[in-house]
Amino acid sequence: MRRILRTELRRSSALGVGLVVLVIGMGLLYLAPGNWAGSWMGLAVTHRMDLILLWSLALAGGAWQVRRERRSRVDELFASVARPRWQRLAPTAVAVALTAVVAYLAAFLAGAVRVAPTASYYPPGTPLVLAVGALSMIPAVWIGMAVGRALPYLVTAPALAVVAAMGLLGVPIVFTDPKGHDPRFVLLSPVLSTPLGDLVTVAGRIHVAHTVWLVCVAAAGFGLLVATTRRGAALAATPVLLGAAVALPMLPTGGNEAAFRFDPAAAQLVCAEGAPRVCVRKVHARLLPDVTPPARQALALLAKLPEPPTAVVEAGTSYFGAPSQPYTADTVQFYATFDVRVRLRSADEFVQDLLTDAFIRPCDRTDPDDGEHSYVARRVVAAWLTGKAPAPDPNDRAGDAMAKRAYQELVALPPAEQRARVAAARRAALTCEGKLYEVLTEGAR
Template identity: 40%
Template sequence: MSILRIELRRSAAVGAALLALTVGVATLYLARGRWSDGWLSLALTTKEYMILLWPIALAAGAWQGRREHRAKVGELFDTTPRSPLRRMLPVLVAMGATLGLAYVLVVVAGGVQLASTAGYFPPDVVAIVLVGAFSLVAATWLGLGIGRLLPALVTAPVLAVAGVLLVFFTAIMQPDWMAAVLSPAYGSGGFYPFQTIDAGVTAALAIWMVGLALTGVLLLVARNPRVWLAAALPVLLGFGAAAAIVPRDEAALVAPVDPVARELVCTDDAPKVCVTRIHANVLDTLTPLAREGLAVLAKLPNAPTQAHEERRAYLTDGAPARDLDVVTVFVRIDERGGLAHPGVVVPEMVFGLGIGYADTRCERNGAVERAAAYYLLGRQPVSAVEEIPEVFEEDPETTAEAVALWQGLRKLPEPEALSRVTAVRDAILACRDSSGLLSR
């Protein structure tokens, strides 16, 4: 333990860990909105930052690995009776443990904010974070081995650049199963809050990282070319074992879903409002807004009586079965874990006239639907750019046409106007063109 304490004081372990921790926490909090949905989003976002953290660990190991060469004591230490592995064990533990701990602390730093808002903690998070931490251990040990083998001053910076390129290009390589094995950042940067990493993918990455770590150890303790060549064996065996167990099906490789996180949590009273389990903390805030939207839609015959959060996985799910009793609601989470853009909830529910936009197989007239929706809302149509957070551009003619149609509806008796709006809704359901239904 005393030797280990000396290593922690004199080696690059603490400095490298502090650098990784600082970079990780800074990048995490510069993009708080990306992971404020919950623990899964936090784990995936931190995993995405492997593109920065893995090269730091690799370069730090390489810098430390050239210490004997830098001090010109390599030949002296080779004459000692202690085996190379025993002699290198303290630096392996010091460097690996501190960098691995730094990764865990980055996640903990994000978890401090989530603790008060994220009520669902998926078990997948533990495995994802632990394998992520071990990935930094593997990068550090591999860097130590390469640094000792190639103790040039440029080795560490070259490895840092190579590490960035390696993590990035292996994450996007084809086929997907190979990317899942090779890249510590694969599957990160979630597209929806309930996205996870398949357990088989996590296990395959862990095996590959074990191979890299053992290769690094062999390179660090090797004293002859024969052992240097043998150092390739663990990485080859690790890749073979990982490739044997990694899933091959798209559902497990491309943005898989945690089914528990996607389960609905609903109000006890009617009209029923439901959100996914991962967003259960905003149910109380969303409920009065969703019920206001249902009340607006109730002006139409056979209007929906329930509001459910939109929970389709856009990369893997097809068009859902249509349920006319349910209107979907897009739930957005702000940087603090609360409901973002509450003012857009009611308009979005009404814009699709209770049908939504999940099924895109039929062409739809945006101006006609906009006019019909704003008639129900009781106000003049405005550009979608002003109403919907994700819309940044729209043809001005669409808004102008919607305003003209809305003005025509306003001149009609209410029963006639509602009849025309109902006709638009029926046309959408029947996949018919709704053009002209408001101006006939």
């Protein structure tokens, strides 16, 4: 068997298909490193998202292989051999599918080289996400070969690639329901959307449903490839019906987002030694040495406030069944932002963010002007705490002017009045009584 496979690898287009999948797969991953920086699950899911193109290329590769045999006029020679069609076609089908699977896995390993030194948490579901993506390459190749055998034209392979990519990309868009009631069949696609944060994993039933579905589709593709009669072709398509009957009830409604669930292990807190308390989520534990010094610097500045916060903790998420985390007076919550090396982008900016986050209001505001003015007020208070004018915000020039004017008016007041207004703003932030900007610029009433 090994000798037969080696022969097929040499004479078929298997190596060419594998090389194309490998190069394109690596290129797609490294075009979007921010989606998977420091995250094994992010890498695996991003690679599954790339199946929009990789699956289409494998489909086209299978069609091209059959076209190549037709063009070389060896199919008639092989047909004259007194062996069943499936025995003659199986080695080629296995060789092309095998190289596509290996290429998919190799592209993931190329990304893993970058993730391994920066990731601090390995989700148990990562191998399953990768395995299902690799499995999907087999039906892609065999369906492509079946279509190429039925339509042995030069345009078949590129047309298949375009149609498949448009279908994989377009079906979720066409059937998207703003209320989240997308039909189950949308999730039959092996493509996964970009993960919504690092605290999620793919639900286990999604893996089971995809495995059943893809195995049945692969069986149907191989059956269509080797079928010699119309009746045989009709029977070969029956595994698709069986796969749909088994897989669809396992799938939730709600589109691609429904494929994910909250990962409590990733959300566990990892805290620095000593005081004050500084904690990050387990999935971002590598950030802790970078976060701790500026976090404690921010807490030292915030100590000027009445009822100052005494801890800095990375916020979680309220999606996918995660427990909500209300803001409290003693804790400043933040959302981790880092570069592709999983390092804090700027310690100074992080300090400023923490100072402004300490004045986030734990209540909902329906007035958009109040929300904008509240952000300006938080910038002014952060500037007052550091003794520096508010840094420009390139995305909020109107707010820059308001913040500059409010800061100048604040520092022009007597020191006692400055402290009183900042203290009043802190109380307003904690109690949701009054508007921050008005309290800061006009004083408490």
